[in-house]
Amino acid sequence: MTLQEEYELSCYRVLDRLKEKKEVYLVRHVETGQLCVKKQIDLYNRKVYERLRTLEISGIPKIYCSVEQDQKLVVIEEYIHGKTLEEYLEEHGSVQEDTAVSFMLQLCEILKQLHSLQPPVIHRDLKLSNIMISNDGVIKLVDFNAAKEVQAGQMEDTYLMGTRDYAAPEQYGFGQSDARTDIYALGILLNKLLTGDFPKNKRYEGTLGAVIQTCIQMDAEARYQSVEDLKMALKRCCLSEKKDSGTTERNANVKRKNDAEKKAGAKRHTQEKPQMDPNNDSRKRKRKNIGKEYKGLYPPKWYLPVGFRTGRIWKILTAVFGYWMITYCCLGMEFHDKNGALYSGYALWVNRIMVWIYMLFSVFFVGNYAKMRKKFPGMKGSVWKQSLFGCGYLFLFLCAAVLIISILGG
Structure with missing residues (x-):
């Protein structure tokens, strides 16, 4: 560690531990007062973190510093106000198709930026706990500990990285990881969002079932070949669903109109019922406000008793x-x-x-x-x-x- 790196680390004061079983801390810059996250990582690829630090990629936390210390990588990154998708599902249960598609499209946009780099960067550990939804409802991709640059000509991964049940076959030595490895994990994620379980236990049978099936093919050649292909498939499903819903609604409106005309003919003094405004359809889901900006006496502390954790x-x-x-x-x-x-x-x-x-x-x-x-x-x-x-x-x-x-x- 150089003197400059040592000075950079000394500018951050630890406020609290964010994760019980990992060395992840909430820190504050002593001069600017900015809240950040400090991570100490055992298995890492510093080259990836250094590369991300120099790039402006929307949807991932800004990397401020990465320093090797005591055979670990110390990373200082942007603090995201929000919760993980794992916590979101624990609170709300499985989500509707439109919500799941919204989350997936945002993830595809983030991964598109990473996969378009030269050489491409793949995440390799996409899972609910590594995806956050900020307080303003924006998806953020975090934790690049398993990320790597795709090397042309490499036949297989050198190290097994990733999380069981989310990892593609190539992460177990059956080939080299590439963009399609992340697409496999996206299929698992989509199934988890819609059912609350992994495809091996409970496969989603709705409109998006075919998309999930394509994502999680064992053969990478049979999957979507890019996140752009996956985005197009998701949008096609949305259009198909809206078309079916629109047809059903029109049929229902025609039936209601015919019934009303019959009643008017039988009872001339019956008052006409106002036509329902389609813009006020109660079945349209409203976007929920996923939390509010944190304001409390102190930063959130998970170890405090119930009622004291948020500081409100x-x-x-x-x-x-x-x-x-x-x-x-x-x-x-x-x-x-x-x-x-x-x-x-x-x-x-x-x-x-x-x-x-x-x-x-x-x-x-x-x-x-x-x-x-x-x-x-x-x-x-x-x-x-x-x-x-x-x-x-x-x-x-x-x-x-x-x-x-x-x-x-x-």
């Missing part, structure tokens, strides 16, 4: 009152044995403390503290499915608490 004042006050009420009620409860006699001493406090622990654990479970819900089977996918399994788990936790009380002699 109203959430903190609500959490303080809620935790106080739980503690006050639980530690003031009275318990009776089967004969109606009041518990006292050890037995009383065993019951009180276990009820208090159960209540706090329920709050942390419902609030998804440290993403704990995703560690339980069934807690992924649609909202109703998560709600059903969540109620079941809360009941099991209650049974466990009662069992522990009986074991401890409460």
